[in-house]
Amino acid sequence: MSEPVVWLTVFVLSVFVGVEVISKVSSTLHTPLMSGANAIHGVILLGAIIVTAHASGVALAVGLVAIVLAAVNMVGGFMVTDRMLQMFTRKRTPKSTGSAEKGAAA
């Protein structure tokens, strides 16, 4: 197989995986899911680091800007998603035990 075809294979298979893993998401979680997926593409930070590693002059400046932007995307994205999900779980845990007790009492 020629190089581009190998990459194309990885791409096509990833498309199917990407659709498959989220196909059963409930609409309750749309906002955190979107925010979490958004954070994952922040991994472009990796690319920004690689291209900046040997840059100099204008290219270095541009590379550093790219690193700052990508880091905002990645770190901010994961943190804000966690903040949202924390609220979902915090109230869920005591709630489920609470209703179980109520059910037993009735």
Place this chain on the structure above:
Amino acid sequence: MSIPVWAQVVYLGCAVAFILALKGLSGPRTARTGNLIGAAAAVVACALPFFYLDDMDNVVLILVAIAVGTAGGAYGARTVQMTQMPQMVALFNGVGGGAAALVALLELDEIAGTGLDLGWFVLAATAFTVFVGSVSFAGSVVTFAKLQELMTSRPVVFPGLAVVFAAALLGGLVLSGLLVAEPAIWAGIVLALVGLAFGLLLVLPVGGADVPIVISLLNAFTGLTVAAGGYVLSNTLLLVAGTLVGASGTFLTLLMARAMGRSVANILFGALKGGSTLGSGEASDRPVKSAGPTDAAIMLGYADRVIIVPGYGLAVAQAQHSLRELVDVLGERDIKVDYAIHPVAGRMPGHMNVLLAEAQVPYEQLKEMDEINGDFKDADVVLVVGANDVVNPAAKTTPGAPIYGMPILNADDAKQIIFMKRSMRPGFAGIENELLFDEKTTLLFGDAKDTMSKLVNAVKAL
């Protein structure tokens, strides 16, 4: 510069972790763990180059830049109000797209400088990354401005928009072609500028109610941009991660568009064709029936079945805590109360669930649209708080209305409707709501938080 085998294996591990992260995020119990797995994988992936790149220059500067970005992102993530979540996601997405475009420009500079023949496929991917990344950046900035109300949320159109739009797209394609034929940095820079212009033109004509779909679409765009960037840099992790986000984002966009009864093409290009009649955005002076908190309390307190329709206005007024108190008080009177959550309630899909979770509303009381729509006809009272477009019957009765075809909550089936509103101002879609003038409807004017606490006290006093 080839990546050592051990590093490639670690990248593969990170790719698997991203898949697990997405899978975790789509289930309520596993979501938080999923997100943490994704975060850990991202950190590991970004640390790798420091270990395998030979004689890396600029290490200190790179670390400083990472620290600056981390501080900025963390500050935004910690301080943002839950009501402003959609614009935060849009902003994070935009900077990601911008970063990808810059990375591709730098790589193009390198390719042009060394004169290596990498084949047209790599150059085409570079052009794609530069163009779509710029589109995503500019589009997200406009989305942010619309949601933050720095500019009008109504569609912005001007004569000849369709022509300029087509010209920008054509320009992007021609420049991409030039770039593939002859990799030159000037072509890349012009392509980025055209991309920025195209991003503006793409999002400006989109009306406020459709902006959430656009956030999701731009998220998918950035994903695909990162994937193409991964191919340019021969980095499998970027390819897989970007593709995962691109594919799932596209799927999610289609899912949401379906929930709104619209096609993505209609959302993006509806205004271009001039097909939709736009809301006037003005209040009308037709007569309505209004009442005070005491009357509303009597209606609610002596009902058997109450359904609450919360909207974005509730969260803006920070009234969700008082609302929960009201529901608790009604529950003590043995009244069955549920919340009816429209899929696009709030400013992005699923947003209302986040806002009510913040107020610690029990999850079981939140009912999705399909689950509760049949119950409205049995409801004695529907209390609409800060919502508007999601109960607007125009979606069913007025072909040509911007929200026509969007499935709505059947609040108009209830015996009585109480509308808690600050003013007669129309909703985010900018169209008038016939339900306000229905004879079953009573309006309760005032700030949602203030009125809600008065309502709680009035019910307690019954």
